[in-house]
Amino acid sequence: MNKLCLLGLLVSLASQTALAAAPAEPLKNKDAFISDLLKQMTVEEKIGQLRLISIGPEMPRELIRKEIAAGRIGGTFNSITRDENRPMQDAAINNSRLKIPMFFAYDVIHGHRTIFPISLGLASSWDMDAIARVGRTSAIEAASDGIDMTFAPMVDIARDPRWGRTSEGFGEDTYLVSRISRVMVESFQGQSPANADSIMAAVKHFALYGAVEGGRDYNTVDMSPAKMYNDYLPPYRAAIDAGAGGVMVALNSINGVPATSNTWLMNDLLRKEWGFKGVTVSDHGAIGELVRHGVAKDGREAAKLAIKAGIDLSMNDSLYGEDLPTLLKSGEVSQADLDNAVREILGAKYDMGLFKDPYVRIGQAKDDPADVYADSRLHRDTARDVARRSLVLLENRNQTLPLKKAGTIALVGPLADAPIDMMGSWAAAGRPKHSVTVRKGLETALGDKAKLVYAKGSNITADKAIVDYLNFLNFDAPEIIDDPRPAAVLIDEAVKAAQQSDVVVAVVGESRGMSHESSSRTSLEIPAAQRELIKALKATGKPLVLVLMNGRPLALAWEREQADAILETWFSGTEGGNAIADVLLGDYNPSGKLAITFPRSVGQIPMYYNHLRIGRPFTPGKPGNYTSQYFEEPNGPLYPFGYGLSYSDFSLSKLSLSAKTLKQGQNLDASVVVKNTGKRDGETVVQLYIQDVAASMSRPVKELKNFQKVMLKAGEERTLHFSIKADDLKFWNNQLQFAAEPGEFNVQIGLDSEAVQQQSFELL
């Protein structure tokens, strides 16, 4: 009996006894173990390990099990229960020659069964503890469904909100996204990705996917090396440094070379410069797409380019299987090329603890949940708490909010009672039936204290072609459920509800599919059908609260004029409705801050706060010709990065620096007293930005370098200290040297990126 057969036997015995609860100890000598295994594998078995397939109707389960038994599949994704995964693992462990375990992956992006706010909402919490709870809870839920790996976090910097996948990332800022990237990886993987309650993180989409031209999904990216290194690459690097076991390679090209065939990206940068030791995986069908990118003449050449550039696992692509055998025979692909890829896949399986116990997450059938959809499997308290933290109060004139729990409230809008939309895109194993809608949340919170009158008021859009497009995105059920009544009838009903109420809450914005993969937009406006509704509500003269649901910045200049209060709620997840009710009714004081700039109009894009300095900047208050501006509308963002109101007011004292100079290797202390001058306890985010006054190349007008989220009781004040080191001042210059250049620096502190105060110091 060879070593693996013995191991398989031990493992199946172990899996019949108890599911490992304690942290799994890695087997000794990973390298030796894998080299030994590689020696026993045939070429066919090796190529089989490179194959990652999607579980779906196109491939019958019986056939999948046969393929696994024949050693022709390394892992699968999109199966989401232990029950589904166990027979596949059984096929590998009981029926395949070498008993190499399978692994099971899934897109666990912002929750698994409990759905948390979309990533852009999570980022708006600026709350690393809350985000860590999301990662950990998601890992626990996914692992207990037999999942070993997630294709997350998605840390693509997004500065063009036309891009639908803006919703999936953590916003526009390199520092904030990098911090979150680290927290997500650490919380998904826990103490070790081998643990029974951990999942391995495969960070994506490497690299620069958020910078696709025109915000058109899957498009090209053309970018200077300095911009890549300073702005777009650090979040991926942060994930690698935090120990992410996997990297998903992007669908876009980078300066003309598709990421999937990009040797510089995967070999020079990722492996050599960053020291990445894990597994790379292509995005869905990306190897075949090399032909369409025009860099491979056929599938055979595509397979060759991809493996040579460093793609280990091939996601839903048949080309490795079809073409590697002849490529190896002809010598165009070497044994070493193949072995390198297989080694990484086996290494990832090892790191996920699967060689020690292939059933570490699948467990035994007798322990399977009787009902995988049981409400008791959800983590509702965490979901509600995190969701509350992600909401951003954009406007609040005349203290319209919080609402009184008395009188009559009209609740209208196509998103007021929309369980699917609450979840947002990439809702993993979440189910709409578990979503608390805004209607449900308000009903529960109000009880019999106030009357709630509901009317839908409008459909998401009156554009049938858009509805058809969005419905096509969902295979299981229609995404958009249209009310067949004429628009005027819907509006009329809403107006009547408004007239009999003290205040109107209109829940409007995007359906979740509008902010999704392959959902780029040319406009950032709320669809016309909903604007008609808002207009009619405004005309009633009742105080109007807009509750926004959307996955990208919207152009809200017109809405800002109509509404008395605006609450940005993103797609806030399973407990979103309760969380929104908490904020609307003052049971929670909003503390979220935008993680992305809201432009005034689509024509201003790209608009992000940390743009490079220029020779003729537009200066608010001093407009004039020959400065960088648009002449048809006010310049600057509608809502800047870092902005968000509270029911409290906060003041900052004068910023004080501990010294006027900073030496390499030393620290400088920047301190400020923050005071809650309002009548309620509340949290705010104090943000620290730095500007390099004169450098060897133009540098951003400011860059976020640190922040602290603080809870202060009404009237309480606290001194906050920020330590500034020379390392914080480093940047990649045009020669790609990473250094801090001596000279003057401005330190800015504020409660958003615009309203800041400033002090200077000199780096010696």
Ligand code: BGC
């Ligand atoms: C997406 C990836 C995702 C993969 C698997 C692709 O279409 O670009 O982000 O992980 O599908 O679901």
